[in-house]
Amino acid sequence: MNMKNKKYYIAYGSNLSVEQMAYRCPDARIAGQAVLAGWELLFRGCATIAPNPKKNTPVLVWEISERDEKNLDTYEGFPTYYRKEELNIELLREGAEPEMATAMVYIMENDFGRRAPSPYYYKVLKDGYEAFKFPMHILEGALKECMDKDAAQRMIEEVAE
Numbered sequence: 001m002n003m004k005n006k007k008y009y010i011a012y013g014s015n016l017s018v019e020q021m022a023y024r025c026p027d028a029r030i031a032g033q034a035v036l037a038g039w040e041l042l043f044r045g046c047a048t049i050a051p052n053p054k055k056n057t058p059v060l061v062w063e064i065s066e067r068d069e070k071n072l073d074t075y076e077g078f079p080t081y082y083r084k085e086e087l088n089i090e091l092l093r094e095g096a097e098p099e100m101a102t103a104m105v106y107i108m109e110n111d112f113g114r115r116a117p118s119p120y121y122y123k124v125l126k127d128g129y130e131a132f133k134f135p136m137h138i139l140e141g142a143l144k145e146c147m148d149k150d151a152a153q154r155m156i157e158e159v160a161e
Helices: 018-024 066-075 119-131 136-146 149-160
Strands: 007-011 029-044 046-064 082-091 099-108
Touching: 007 029, 007 066, 007 082, 018 066, 029 082, 029 136, 046 066, 046 082, 046 099, 046 119, 046 136, 119 136, 119 149, 136 149
Parallel strands: 007 099
Antiparallel strands: 007 046, 029 046, 082 099
8 A cells, every 4th residue: 555645543432443443444553642632522422522622532543544534434424424624633652752743533513412322332432442541531521411410320330341
C-alpha cells in the first residue's frame, strides 16, 4: 500500500474495538492515543462527541488506508448520520515524543437527543476503555447524562459482570 495515502482516524466509540476494526478496516493500524480537549463524549443511541470547554475525551488514533475510510463511511452512515471533521491532535505513543497531527473524526450530524446505548454497545466501549487504560469516569459519566442515574448504574454493573 502507498504510504502517502495513509491518514489518521480518531475513534472514541465502538471502533475502540480492535476486533471490530480488524474486520471493518483490514489495513488499519493503531497509531497511538490522544485526548480531545474541549470535547465531550455523548450518547445519542450511538456515541458522538460535541464541543464542551469543560470536558475531555480520550481517543484511539488509527492509521487507515483509503479503502478503510470508504468502509468506515459505509459503517458510520456518512454523510447522513455522521459528518467528518478534521481535528488537530497531539498524538501520543509509547516511547516516542508527542507529535502534532491532523486526524479525521466522525461526528453525529443531527442532535437526536440524548439516548442510551444498548448494553452490548456500551460493553464494547467499556472493553476499549479498559484495554487502552482510558479514565472510566468519562464513559460512565456519558451514560449517566443520557439516562436515569439508577438505570445507568444498573447498566454499568450488568456490563461489569
